[in-house]
Amino acid sequence: MTFERLKEQRQYLLLECVSGSRAYNLHTPTSDTDLKGIFILPQQELYGMTYTDQVANATNDEVYFEVRRFLELLEKNNPNILELLSTHADNQLYRHPLMQLVRPEDFLSRLCLETFAGYAKTQIKRAKGLNKKINQSFPEVRKDILEFCYVVQGSHSVPMKTWLEQHQILQQDCGLSRIDHFRDAYALFYRQQFAGPVSFKGIFSGEQANDVQLSAIPASTEPAAIMHFNKDGYTVYCKEFAAYWDWVENRNEARYQHNQQLGADYDSKHMMHTFRLLEMAEEIARYKEVRVHRQDRDFLLSIRNGAFTYDTLLQMATEKLEKIQAWYAVADLPDHPDPAHTEQLLIKIREEFYGKK
Structure with missing residues (x-):
């Protein structure tokens, strides 16, 4: 299976959704349209010597997961996969009837504290390093x-x-x-x-x-x-010099210029998604739901537009993390999803799909 073949043979699609900022209700007039989806391998290919776990276009803004890989990541409470499964109906371009068998509530667990809030914590640490790069400058020639x-x-x-x-x-x-x-x-x-x-x-x-x-x-x-x-x-000095110029070479220039215009000494879009993940982590613990379409759009976009100082955001994130940990301590969630359920679900989907062929 390849990306091009999947686009031609859409009968193997199980789910196709608009993803990214448009799915989050955080898009702006210049936002791209990203796609994510799930497919099932043709039966003959499944029985062969190779296994294709995912396919994507050249720019990686259209990504599709084979159903086994999708369920593996879902069992790990991967944020991107839980978001894909919970995409609002308005952003679902195609949904196979078999997808009714896969319910987010059957997979939500205490692992989300680490995968959502823990990932956000990692992003905050990364933001600290990014903050340092934004505020430091090295001449093009290294000191000797x-x-x-x-x-x-x-x-x-x-x-x-x-x-x-x-x-x-x-x-x-x-x-x-x-x-x-x-x-x-x-x-x-x-x-x-x-x-x-x-x-x-x-x-x-x-x-x-x-x-x-x-x-x-x-x-x-x-x-x-x-x-x-x-x-x-x-x-x-040599390590910081190399890291700085590697960042300059690979940074998103449009995003960097946006932050410069705002006068923000941090990546504002990066921090917006950090707080989105924190909010979603809390909602999972409190309501057992993955709320992809954000009702807190104004607050999150205010972060993107540089309404807060970097130090204020770090303090807000620290306080938020403490509250989230308290919610998970009392949440009615299993420690992790049931592997036996995941396996039976995969078997049933394959049997149903191939049986109809």
């Missing part, structure tokens, strides 16, 4: 090792670059040797100290170097200086 090297001068230190300029020395003309029992401290020498020719490697090998390098030093020579390399600081 010399920016993290210092020379002892009397009772204080001076930057390595300053020391080299003062002495009119190039880093390539320097050689380093270790100092026993002093972590990341080195004796520094330079060519002009020696009457004869010496072969020094320099302090570091080039722009992409991750560490300083050592040279062979002629015996009985006093070092010109003692240098310390802040290796830990350089390692952290």
Whole structure:
């Protein structure tokens, strides 16, 4: 089965729904239309050597799950799958009669505390990292090792670059040797100290170097200086530099510009969906329902439109999580769905569907 084949052979569809922001009632004039659905493999293919668990278009905004995979994820209380099953009738493009056998209330359990609220908690942690990226900026050229090297001068230190300029020395003309029992401290020498020719490697090998390098030093020579390399600081800087530019390269530019225009120091759409998940987690515990079509549209869109500060949202989310945990402590929900029921449901759907063929 492929995405293209499924679109041609729609007799294998069990469910097809509008998903994403339009299903949530959170769409704006520029929102795309996403689709999700469920299909069943042709019987002959099911008996073959391969199994296709899901298919999607090139942009991944149309995704269809084979019924076994759908039920596996449903048994795990996967939010996307529970939302798909509970999509409002207005957003259901096609629903096979066999889907009446699959009821959300038969699968809701205490696992939703982790899959909905727990996922939202993960998103909040991610938002903290994203907040840091939005508020930090790195030049396109990475700092080199010399920016993290210092020379002892009397009772204080001076930057390595300053020391080299003062002495009119190039880093390539320097050689380093270790100092026993002093972590990341080195004796520094330079060519002009020696009457004869010496072969020094320099302090570091080039722009992409991750560490300083050592040279062979002629015996009985006093070092010109003692240098310390802040290796830990350089390692952290390189990781943050790489993460920042990876984020710049892969970020949703339209969403980023939207947040810049709002003056929001966080991904507002990201935070909107975090609060949507928290609200849905509470509703499952209180009402045993997955409410996909949001009645709290105005509140959620106000988050998307930057109505709250980042710190206020974090405080609101923390308080919300505490309330949700209290609701789940008293909720009339099983610890997890019944695997035997899931298996019998899959067998019945396949028997009913293939039997009619």
